[in-house]
Amino acid sequence: MLEQHEKQDQPVSRRNFLKNSGLVLGGLVVGGVAGSLLRTQQGPQQPGAATAPAADFNQALMYFTGEQFRVIEAACERIFPEDELGPGAKALGAAYFIDHQLAGEWGFNARDYMQGPFYPGEATQGYQGRLKRREIFDIGIQEMNNYSNSLEGKKFYELTPEQQDTVLKAFETDEVKLTTISASAFFAMLRATTLEGVYSDPLYGGNKNMDGWRMKSFPGNQMAYTQIIEQEGLAKMEPLSLRDHQHG
Amino acid sequence: MAKKLPKVDVVVVGVGWGGGIIASELTKQGLTVVGLERGKERKTEDYFMVHDELRYALRYELMQDLSKETITFRSKPSVRALPMRSYGSFLLGTGLGGSGVHWNGQTFRFLPYDFEIRSKTIERYGEKKFPDGMTIQDWGITYDELEPYFDRFEQMAGISGEENPLGGKRSKPYPTPPMKMPPALKMFAEATKKMNLHPYMMPSANLSEAYTNPDGVSRAACQYCGFCERFGCEYGAKADPVVTVIPVAKKTGKFEIRTHSHVRRILHDGKKATGVMYTDVTTGEDIEQPADIVVLTSYVFNNTRLLLMSNLGRPYDPNTGKGVIGKNYAYQVIRGGAIGFYEDREFNVFAGAGALGMTIDDYNGDNFDHSDLNFIHGANISISQTGQRPIGNNKVPAGVPGWGKEFKAASIKYYTRTLSVGAQGACMPFRHHFLDLDPTYKDVFGDPLMRITFDFEEQDRQLAAYCADRCGEIIKEMGAADKIEVNRKLGPYDITPYQSTHNTGGVIMGSSPDTSAVNNYLQMWDAENVFVVGASAFPHNSGYNPTGTMGALSYRAAEGILKYSKSGGGLLV
Ligand SMILES: Cc1cc2nc3c(=O)[nH]c(=O)nc-3n(C[C@H](O)[C@H](O)[C@H](O)COP(=O)(O)OP(=O)(O)OC[C@H]3O[C@@H](n4cnc5c(N)ncnc54)[C@H](O)[C@@H]3O)c2cc1C
Ligand code: SF4
Numbered sequence: 001m002l003e004q005h006e007k008q009d010q011p012v013s014r015r016n017f018l019k020n021s022g023l024v025l026g027g028l029v030v031g032g033v034a035g036s037l038l039r040t041q042q043g044p045q046q047p048g049a050a051t052a053p054a055a056d057f058n059q060a061l062m063y064f065t066g067e068q069f070r071v072i073e074a075a076c077e078r079i080f081p082e083d084e085l086g087p088g089a090k091a092l093g094a095a096y097f098i099d100h101q102l103a104g105e106w107g108f109n110a111r112d113y114m115q116g117p118f119y120p121g122e123a124t125q126g127y128q129g130r131l132k133r134r135e136i137f138d139i140g141i142q143e144m145n146n147y148s149n150s151l152e153g154k155k156f157y158e159l160t161p162e163q164q165d166t167v168l169k170a171f172e173t174d175e176v177k178l179t180t181i182s183a184s185a186f187f188a189m190l191r192a193t194t195l196e197g198v199y200s201d202p203l204y205g206g207n208k209n210m211d212g213w214r215m216k217s218f219p220g221n222q223m224a225y226t227q228i229i230e231q232e233g234l235a236k237m238e239p240l241s242l243r244d245h246q247h248g
Numbered sequence: 249m250a251k252k253l254p255k256v257d258v259v260v261v262g263v264g265w266g267g268g269i270i271a272s273e274l275t276k277q278g279l280t281v282v283g284l285e286r287g288k289e290r291k292t293e294d295y296f297m298v299h300d301e302l303r304y305a306l307r308y309e310l311m312q313d314l315s316k317e318t319i320t321f322r323s324k325p326s327v328r329a330l331p332m333r334s335y336g337s338f339l340l341g342t343g344l345g346g347s348g349v350h351w352n353g354q355t356f357r358f359l360p361y362d363f364e365i366r367s368k369t370i371e372r373y374g375e376k377k378f379p380d381g382m383t384i385q386d387w388g389i390t391y392d393e394l395e396p397y398f399d400r401f402e403q404m405a406g407i408s409g410e411e412n413p414l415g416g417k418r419s420k421p422y423p424t425p426p427m428k429m430p431p432a433l434k435m436f437a438e439a440t441k442k443m444n445l446h447p448y449m450m451p452s453a454n455l456s457e458a459y460t461n462p463d464g465v466s467r468a469a470c471q472y473c474g475f476c477e478r479f480g481c482e483y484g485a486k487a488d489p490v491v492t493v494i495p496v497a498k499k500t501g502k503f504e505i506r507t508h509s510h511v512r513r514i515l516h517d518g519k520k521a522t523g524v525m526y527t528d529v530t531t532g533e534d535i536e537q538p539a540d541i542v543v544l545t546s547y548v549f550n551n552t553r554l555l556l557m558s559n560l561g562r563p564y565d566p567n568t569g570k571g572v573i574g575k576n577y578a579y580q581v582i583r584g585g586a587i588g589f590y591e592d593r594e595f596n597v598f599a600g601a602g603a604l605g606m607t608i609d610d611y612n613g614d615n616f617d618h619s620d621l622n623f624i625h626g627a628n629i630s631i632s633q634t635g636q637r638p639i640g641n642n643k644v645p646a647g648v649p650g651w652g653k654e655f656k657a658a659s660i661k662y663y664t665r666t667l668s669v670g671a672q673g674a675c676m677p678f679r680h681h682f683l684d685l686d687p688t689y690k691d692v693f694g695d696p697l698m699r700i701t702f703d704f705e706e707q708d709r710q711l712a713a714y715c716a717d718r719c720g721e722i723i724k725e726m727g728a729a730d731k732i733e734v735n736r737k738l739g740p741y742d743i744t745p746y747q748s749t750h751n752t753g754g755v756i757m758g759s760s761p762d763t764s765a766v767n768n769y770l771q772m773w774d775a776e777n778v779f780v781v782g783a784s785a786f787p788h789n790s791g792y793n794p795t796g797t798m799g800a801l802s803y804r805a806a807e808g809i810l811k812y813s814k815s816g817g818g819l820l821v
Binding site: 078079080081083085088106109110111112113114115117119121122123124125126127128165168172191194195196199200201203204212213215216217218219220221222223224225226228229230231232233234235242245246 | 296297299300301302306307308313314315318321322323327328330331332333334336428429430431469471472473474593594595596598599600604637638639642650651652653655656657660663664688689690740741742743744
């Protein structure tokens with residue numbers, strides 16, 4: 001305690017932050033959480049500072065560890081990358097979307113039939129595992145890092161984009177052999193949730209600023225299309241969200 | 249001991265289209281009806297935040313919670329049946345209105361051929377046309393006999409449409425004119441006309457204009473909002489039991505709806521039912537509701553399951569072919585079709601309505617010669633504009649990877665530049681396709697789940713390939729010269745991709761108790777005061793969505809129940 005007080009007015013070094021916040025466990029640094037916190041730390045905001053954009057309070061983690069988040073955010077961005085058309089999954093907040101989904105009933109498979117007995121089935125019988133989606137993500141992320149490590153001696157998010165694509169392809173095609181989960185099924189889920197994060201209503205934390213919809217010329221939540229239904233050619237419209245509906 | 253309530257005239261199990269129609273028709277004639285519905289109350293105001301693809305289309309907000317009850321599936325008896333753990337192939341309705349809340353509203357009449365399929369096929373091609381094990385039969389009713397009931401369903405729902413040039417004769421036109429015609433539908437109409445086919449606007453339960461039905465219920469016109477299939481309609485423009493038949497029944501003061509009431513057994517003395525036993529899922533209490541007449545309207549699976557769990561009727565045995573409960577389970581052959589990618593035309597694909605489409609029946613039923621074909625029946629072929637939402641629609645041409653930069657660019661580009669023509673194929677019953685009780689897996693009450701034994705047959709594969717080729721010809725004629733993909737291959741039946749909620753059979757109708765469970769009033773041969781209403785009565789499934797025909801049979805059953813109740817008993821046929 002004393003030590004903390006003494007060092008209070010020194011600049012916050014990574015090492016100090018970790019120590020002070022109790023994130024050093026017997027010399028083992030828990031990287032992700034503290035790392036991302038440090039990166040995003042900003043100076044204290046002046047109350048009433050007019051120029052600061054409203055903080056997006058939604059962009060905090062409900063389920064992932066910081067380390068898991070970095071893997072997923074990097075992977076999403078490769079699945080749906082930023083390019084000349086517009087933002088990629090990362091800027092659209094898809095990784096936050098996935099985090100929030102895993103924290104809720106979908107992550108727990110709450111509305112799926114999860115009673116035993118469990119037997120491996122035929123492909124046409126669908127998923128028959130006992131693991132919940134959040135557990136599949138835990139394992140899949142760990143395995144992505146393991147595989148990246150075996151290839152390049154690095155974490156997935158430390159690889160070059162091309163190397164990341166190689167890893168993702170190896171999962172997609174089951175070239176990575178896993179025992180607890182199917183690598184390709186995990187990849188399919190990751191791809192599907194990335195697209196959900198890109199294109200669902202912004203209320204869920206992705207599709208930031210409706211820019212996913214804008215890129216795709218999808219007008220979001222419009223009340224009626226009676227005026228344009230017979231029209232030739234694309235009807236360009238500014239998208240509307242469910243928030244607009246509630247507050248409009 | 250279950251709490252026993254006072255007796256009522258009629259108890260209805262499940263309040264969707266079937267239950268709603270029965271309740272409105274019977275209460276209008278003065279019978280007292282109790283409707284037991286396992287799910288919750290629903291109303292139009294629920295849909296304030298309905299334009300949410302994730303919640304409604306992908307997380308199945310309005311569908312049955314599978315953790316409580318699902319089905320199990322196997323392709324054949326030698327395979328272990330396993331539970332459908334998450335949604336895929338079809339979706340199960342729950343709550344007031346059932347699937348009638350979140351259906352598309354494509355409202356067809358089956359063809360005259362369907363009702364006499366066995367006789368008519370033999371007449372034209374001889375008995376050898378049937379492959380081994382195909383158990384088709386006539387329905388015990390003809391199209392002409394059912395025509396007035398089709399009309400009543402259409403007048404009640406306000407179906408918007410124009411006459412099908414190749415359909416059965418109509419006594420009256422559709423109550424409202426067809427919907428508006430977007431460019432894609434025009435292209436389909438022009439192309440098929442050029443090919444000497446017979447296009448017509450898809451009959452739609454999304455109202456083309458404001459309408460007041462014969463019961464005095466007024467509803468607004470459809471806004472083409474594009475959030476229709478899997479969503480509830482915030483305008484009441486989509487015909488749904490909650491905005492049509494249920495309020496009519498309620499207004500009589502004779503219809504009591506009990507939601508959160510899960511029926512688990514039909515009580516009977518071996519000859520007649522005495523009522524039902526249900527569990528109030530809010531308290532866990534078991535309750536007995538005695539009734540003079542029991543009507544099952546709990547969809548194909550629970551209609552069959554309740555009979556089997558209650559030991560009512562003769563269970564089907566696929567080894568001997570004897571027995572009837574669980575027989576002739578069928579589905580829809582819906583995977584064949586063609587996709588066209590347009591380089592220099594864009595379409596407002598996000599706009600649309602569940603039943604907005606243009607369609608032909610030239611390759612449906614026996615409207616074409618099957619002499620040289622290895623299948624019977626066919627498919628309704630159509631283009632539809634039901635509202636394509638962005639998560640679910642990321643089609644890219646073959647050869648483009650499924651993710652990454654190239655995928656992003658192509659999926660965005662082709663989102664507004666893709667049209668598809670699809671075939672909705674008929675599905676014939678086979679001796680080894682059936683429903684029975686699963687020996688292993690249980691629902692939340694400990695009751696056995698329904699087990700489906702089903703796979704696609706050579707008949708289905710031939711039909712799918714033939715119809716896919718026809719779809720390809722049409723899309724080619726529609727000017728999709730750039731890139732066309734024809735999906736001819738059906739593959740084995742797979743429970744994982746969504747195909748349709750058009751499950752049929754299990755409690756089939758017919759003219760003899762030897763081969764059917766119910767007569768043409770949907771009255772059980774083996775228990776005269778039990779009526780089993782739904783697509784469970786279909787001996788096979790046609791190349792159409794089921795609800796138009798299922799609705800007609802519901803009106804027919806309602807008439808039968810009224811007759812039965814007046815005459816004081818006995819079989820009606
Ligand atoms: C997404 C979707 C789109 C569709 N589109 C079309 C279309 O365009 N055209 C078409 O013709 N058809 C369509 N259908 C099919 C159509 O919705 C059904 O054919 C129709 O709604 C069936 O009505 P039903 O009353 O027989 O059964 P349901 O609507 O399923 O109603 C049965 C009711 O019984 C209740 N129930 C079940 N078991 C019990 C029990 N044990 N105790 C108490 N209550 C119980 C259920 O909760 C439910 O409310 C579609 C279906 C879906 C899911
Ligand atoms: S498309 Fe039409 S009928 Fe369907 S939900 Fe929207 S307004 Fe209602």
